[in-house]
Amino acid sequence: MILREALAQAIQRLDAAGIADAPRDARLLLAHALGIAPDRLTLVLRDPAGAEQVAFGEAIARRAAREPVSHITGRRLFWGRGFHVTADVLDPRPETETLIAEALGAPFTRVLDLGTGSGAILLTLLAERPAARGLGCDLSPAALAVAEGNAATLGLSARAAFRQGDWFGPVEGRFDLIVSNPPYIAEAEMAELSPEVLREPRMALTPGGDGLDAYRAIARGAGAHLTPGGRLMVEIGPTQGAAVAGLMAAAGLQGIALHPDFDGRDRVVSAHWPR
16 A cells, blocks of 8 residues: 555545544644655655554544544644644634734733643744743643743743743733733533534633633733733634623723734734823
8 A cells, every 4th residue: 555545545534534624634644644744745645655554543543533633743833833732731723823913013022921821822922022031821730831841842941931820820020911812612602612622621711601701800910910001912702802892991901902813703802001
């Protein structure tokens, strides 16, 4: 059997399992099994299948069982950089790059990332702004271990610190930028999520209730940790813009704005502390 035939069989298996983008996922997993970049896969598809076929078969079986590709490969691309991910962290998603783009729209030197998870948001911002330093907080020790590993891999450990705690609990001092992609899925919406998403940490997906508790805590505490004119930016669910904007306004934040993602859905709410 050549690799092209092994790939075709894998695609058929994923299709039968109901995987929405079976060809893409199969190609990513074959490249992972071969230890090559996905964009080089076409160059080797005529080669005979070898020892890597066992690892590829195991990866396809895991994907057919609805395990996310990133959990199988241990890697996710975000803003052009590879991040290590595990089942202990939220999988960084393309929509979250909207938050990065907005945050990079103005200067900052000290950034706080609440609920940092894999560290993808914090570390991306620090990598893009070499003079900046940052702090990432998370309630999960396992998530912080992943974030610290990513900081080391990206050469950012000297500028990124991490602390365990709930929202502003472990935070001292003020920042000119606070960012967060908090849990925002309402309890009633959890049953609608795909099996892949439900494999991610529940605490990173939902705070329970109406899904707004994290925003209440962030809006309430932001004023004590923002410099005059400092910015707050949070990712939201597409229907939460008005509610989150209202929480920010009630907390005394100004300049509140909604920012759409690439599909035109509300994705980020931004505001600043009065000067």
